[in-house]
Amino acid sequence: MxxxxxxxxxxxxxxxxxxxxxxxxxxxxxxxxxNYNRYYSVYYAQEEEKYNFFLSPKQEGFVVIGLVGQQTYHDLEVLVNGEVHKTFGEDTAVTIAVRDRDLVQVNATMYAEKITLRILEVSSNIKNSIPYKEITVNKNIEILSLIQI
The missing domain is CATH 1.10.287 (Helix Hairpins)
Structure with missing residues (x-):
């Protein structure tokens, strides 16, 4: 029992x-x-793959930024949301992955001469018309665009 x-x-x-x-x-x-969309909102600047696999193709895009002229600038930096995303190195153009409301900037504070850059290409899902926009940077950080997808 x-x-x-x-x-x-x-x-x-x-x-x-x-x-x-x-x-x-x-x-x-x-x-x-x-709540998975909270997980990809964290920005990891040191990792090559920045975006989580949860992002749909409509939420991310790309921007190709190129130097006008043949000279290369090894330390010229492309910033996304204020953090270094890529440097130009030996290349005259870089491709960066962006998503909605990202702020794309160029850091040329290490160069005394004027450097002209052009946005060569953007993905089709980016709403704001920024292709072929040219900017000139001279010892400053210049805003290229605020991305709208």
């Missing part, structure tokens, strides 16, 4: 324990799936 009561209590404890664990896991999974 006592043994049966203990077995029933053990069964109830195991049932409650497993039910609680399963409910907690379901709650965490549901939270993750419904």
């Amino acid at each position: 006592i043994r049966m009561k203990i077995e029933k209590i053990d069964f109830i404890e195991k049932f409650l324990l497993y039910s609680t664990v399963i409910l907690i896991l379901m709650m965490v999974s549901f939270n993750y799936l419904t």
Whole structure:
């Protein structure tokens, strides 16, 4: 009789324990799936792949920025939201991944001469018309565009 009561209590404890664990896991999974867009809003400047795989193609785009002329500027930086995204290095053009409301800037504070840049190409889902826009930077940080997708 006592043994049966203990077995029933053990069964109830195991049932409650497993039910609680399963409910907690379901709650965490549901939270993750419904709030995934908060996870990709974190900007990791040091990583090559900046955007999480949750982004749909409509939410991200690209911008190609090129130097006017043949001279290269190794330390010329392209900033996205105030953080270094890429440097030109040996290249005369760079492609950067952007998403809605990103601020694209060029940092030329390390060069004394005037440097002219042109936006060569943008993806088709970017709304603001910035292709072929030219800017000249001279020892400053210049805003290229605020991206609107």
